Amino acid sequence: MSRLILLLLCGMLLIPGGCSVGEKRVQSSPERLVERYLAAFQENDLQTMFELSDECVSDEEELAFLRNFVEMIELKSYRIEGVEFISGDEALVTITLQLSLMEQEKSHREQIRVVRREGRWYLQGGVLSERS
Numbered sequence: 001m002s003r004l005i006l007l008l009l010c011g012m013l014l015i016p017g018g019c020s021v022g023e024k025r026v027q028s029s030p031e032r033l034v035e036r037y038l039a040a041f042q043e044n045d046l047q048t049m050f051e052l053s054d055e056c057v058s059d060e061e062e063l064a065f066l067r068n069f070v071e072m073i074e075l076k077s078y079r080i081e082g083v084e085f086i087s088g089d090e091a092l093v094t095i096t097l098q099l100s101l102m103e104q105e106k107s108h109r110e111q112i113r114v115v116r117r118e119g120r121w122y123l124q125g126g127v128l129s130e131r132s
Contacts, residue, residue: 027052027120030083030091034112037123038078038095044071054115054122074100081109089116 026036033052040048046067081094092111099106113124 027122030093030114030121031080033114033121033123034080034093034095038075038097041070042075042078046070052123054117054124072101076100076105084111090114091121 025032027033037049037052040046040052046063049070076098078098079096081096084092084094086092091114093114094109094111096107096109099108114121115124116122
């Protein structure tokens, strides 16, 4: 069952996309970007999650499904472990998440790819994506 839950999380949670329009200071570094994204995740703020991602989701049915799915998952805590710069405009941010879904808790560690465009950092894909 936990494998099924993780697959659902991978497939749904971090496709968030939404044609990025976040605040510049929030997107001034990979750490600040990921910190704000995870805080939005904890607050069930799908709009902010979309704004900080480099992908767009425009289908209303998919948006409604993602919103319901994000509301089901509780991000109890997170920790940013470090940043590895691949280039000046691309980095991997290592995070550890403590998740709760249907009264089951799971710790999850992964690397999130972030990219910089026009001076702002964006998540490429998102947390719990299959590409991570």
